[in-house]
Amino acid sequence: MDRLLFGDNQFFGVNHMSEDKARAQAIKFQEQEAIVQVLDSAYAEGINTFMCTTHEQMIGICDHFRAHPEKYADFKFFPCMPYAHKYANAVTEKGMLGAARDMLPNQSIVNSVLKAGSSMVRKDIDHVAGLLVDAEMKMFNGLSTPVVFLQNIVVDLLLGLGVNEAFKIFADYVKANYNAQPGFITMNLPRLATALDEVGVDSPVICANFNKIGFRMCGSIDEYRAHVEKYNIHFIAMSVFASGALAPKEALEWIAKERWVESVVFGASTPSNIRNSKETLLNADAQFA
Amino acid sequence: MYRVGIVGLGKMGISHFALANAHPDAEVVAVCDTTRYLLDVVEKYASVTTYNNPEDMFAKAQLDAVIISTPTRFHATLVKQAIDAGVHVFCEKPFVLTSSEGNALTEAAADAALVTQVGYHYKFVASFAEVKRLLDLQAIGPVSHYLAEAYGGVVLKPQGSTWRSKREQGGGCLYDYAAHPIDLAIWLLGEPASVSGSTLNSVFSRDVDDEVYSTLNYANGTTGHLATNWSDESQRKMSTKISIWGANGHVVADRQELKLFLGKNADVPEGYNRGWNMRYTTDLTPPVWFYLRGEEYSAQMDYFFASITAQRLDGLNHFAQALKTDRVIECIVNNAEQQTVTQVGDAPVIAAPSPAPGFIQRFIQLFQKRTN
Incomplete structure (x- = not known):
């Protein structure tokens, strides 16, 4: 994985600090062209990986990258699935099964279960899980996706429920069908690291908040360090600026000292912010190497 | 360890399930829903006993607490069953559909000295x-x-x-x-x-x-x-x-x-x-100790278990408080059904205060000048 990965929250109206800022960003990035311009700026700075939610708006972005293979020769996507609001709204509107039916490209399984009133068996569940992954991955067809992530809302839900086997199902499926490393986003890294080890997902890629004030990190900074090392995790730090609570220089210099952090994912909306973040981290890296 | 049951595996039910299960003082041991295939999945992958009717669950599961996250119309019946079984209750919002039911349940829970909380997470x-x-x-x-x-x-x-x-x-x-x-x-x-x-x-x-x-x-x-x-x-x-x-x-x-x-x-x-x-x-x-979808959901669950430990019967969102919301x-x-409205055309003409002498004349002159 590259040292710096480019994130997408700024494009899709997500700001954990302020609704107003989120709205302003959503307005700025309503047009796909505006997103592509920022991605081009990142690419020009040598940031070749876009870690992105499987948001509907990504369909057009993917089309753009597919249409210009020569321009983006070594550009990579790290898809993060699913885009949870889509499912949550569908569940509110149609109930659990109605939502599953809507989201699946092939409805035969859900329909047959409903029609027969039969119970779902293990192979059905594996199959449905696979279909859901396929539905989310469709937009990336033909693009490079070396790591495929499960979003924190799903990871942490399964983790809380204790349905740890699902992690193994996901991991095996993306390895076998997309030749990709399975990735997991979480707010509860120590607990997840233990759970993945228990079900035999070895050396996983985990992306979690990591910042000096411990914002949205369940478990202490020391526990994060200890678990990443113990379980040989490929760790991506996110929310390194703690949603704006930390100054970029202070935040990135702190991260650079944590040499076990493999990658840092960050979002930015302007070429100058992208350049500043990159230079700050790489300079700090050189200092602490 | 509090033994917790969940009734209703919708969006909120599943989220509460995960949070309660991840809580250091609680363990979800029973889940009740009417959808068989959902129960199958849960039974297969999460180690809980499943029930398709709540009477059975209350009778057999030896619960300390229950989380009720069904459609609102079932709340009253389920809360009653929980109180009768001597189980502490976390109920999704709104509490119940009529304040007369709400009154009776609030009294019954207080009489039984049970902890109650309604899911007003804000x-x-x-x-x-x-x-x-x-x-x-x-x-x-x-x-x-x-x-x-x-x-x-x-x-x-x-x-x-x-x-x-x-x-x-x-x-x-x-x-x-x-x-x-x-x-x-x-x-x-x-x-x-x-x-x-x-x-x-x-x-x-x-x-x-x-x-x-x-x-x-x-x-x-x-x-x-x-x-x-x-x-x-x-x-x-x-x-x-x-x-x-x-x-x-x-x-x-x-x-x-x-x-x-x-x-x-x-x-x-x-x-x-x-x-x-x-x-x-x-x-x-x-x-929070475990984050799923916002600190507030974790915090309210933690607060519920803390209330049980402290025997706090009048904590945030206890039934009597939630009942006020039901009443409004x-x-x-x-x-909305009964209100009287004032039609714009029928509005009574409000008498204008009497102007100073000469004012009306000046106003009329001014108005005529403008319109000419």
């Missing part, structure tokens, strides 16, 4: 809790008016097939969305004496309201406006906001941030300045 959002603290300090002086709002894009087309599209089952924007800002307003500013000008409008739904607007009137002259719409496509997710005007200041809070203006006569609380102040939920929020909801339904 009280556990740090920015709203800070508004409560500021109001208790009288930071903005006597309150004259507030606006309590909630918007989201839940119902964006005509058909809908779940209980949320049926009024008699507790569906509609009033029960689903408006309950939250009403509850917040009651917590922050007390119970209103009356409601007026209530409107329950449909935007897309055939059988339920998609928008709710109402005025809440207080004995001391304070008024509050309620504005909610769950057919607002512009919202990425539910957005709840309260704006409060006092004689000495103004405060606006949503889930993310708090903006406080303190005027020249305000008693400035420690840490704040006269003029505009900004506080972010990210700074105000204490860390009932009044809004009633008011």
Whole structure:
């Protein structure tokens, strides 16, 4: 994985600090062209990986990258699935099964279960899980996706429920069908690291908040360090600026000292912010190497 | 370890399941739902016993606590069963559909010395809790008016097939969305004496309201406006906001941030300045032991188990408190059905104050000049 990965929250109206800022960003990035311009700026700075939610708006972005293979020769996507609001709204509107039916490209399984009133068996569940992954991955067809992530809302839900086997199902499926490393986003890294080890997902890629004030990190900074090392995790730090609570220089210099952090994912909306973040981290890296 | 049962595996039920199960003092041991294939999946992958009727669960599962997250119309029956079984109750919002049922259940739970809590999670959002603290300090002086709002894009087309599209089952924007800002307003500013000008409008739904607007009137002259719409496509997710005007200041809070203006006569609380102040939920929020979808959901679950440990019967969102919200909801339904309106054409002509002599003549002359 590259040292710096480019994130997408700024494009899709997500700001954990302020609704107003989120709205302003959503307005700025309503047009796909505006997103592509920022991605081009990142690419020009040598940031070749876009870690992105499987948001509907990504369909057009993917089309753009597919249409210009020569321009983006070594550009990579790290898809993060699913885009949870889509499912949550569908569940509110149609109930659990109605939502599953809507989201699946092939409805035969859900329909047959409903029609027969039969119970779902293990192979059905594996199959449905696979279909859901396929539905989310469709937009990336033909693009490079070396790591495929499960979003924190799903990871942490399964983790809380204790349905740890699902992690193994996901991991095996993306390895076998997309030749990709399975990735997991979480707010509860120590607990997840233990759970993945228990079900035999070895050396996983985990992306979690990591910042000096411990914002949205369940478990202490020391526990994060200890678990990443113990379980040989490929760790991506996110929310390194703690949603704006930390100054970029202070935040990135702190991260650079944590040499076990493999990658840092960050979002930015302007070429100058992208350049500043990159230079700050790489300079700090050189200092602490 | 508290043995916990869950009734109703919808969106909220599954989320509560995960949080309760991840809690160091609790273990989910039983799950009850009517959907067989959902139970199959749960039984296969999460180590719990499943039931398809709640009587069985209460009889066999030896529960300490239950989480009720079914459609609202089932709450009353299930809460009654839980109380009879001597089980502490966490019930999703709104509490029940009629205040007479609510009264009886509140009394029964109190008599049985059981901990009760209703899922009004916004009280556990740090920015709203800070508004409560500021109001208790009288930071903005006597309150004259507030606006309590909630918007989201839940119902964006005509058909809908779940209980949320049926009024008699507790569906509609009033029960689903408006309950939250009403509850917040009651917590922050007390119970209103009356409601007026209530409107329950449909935007897309055939059988339920998609928008709710109402005025809440207080004995001391304070008024509050309620504005909610769950057919607002512009919202990425539910957005709840309260704006409060006092004689000495103004405060606006949503889930993310708090903006406080303190005027020249305000008693400035420690840490704040006269003029505009900004506080972010990210700074105000204490860390939680397990994060799923917002600190407030974790915090409310933690609070429930802490209440059981402390035998706290009158904690945040206990039945008697949630019942106040049910009562206002009932009044809004009633008011929307019965209200008298003043037709614009029929409005009584308000007598103008008599002008000074010569004024009318001057006015007419001026008017004629303009129109010529």
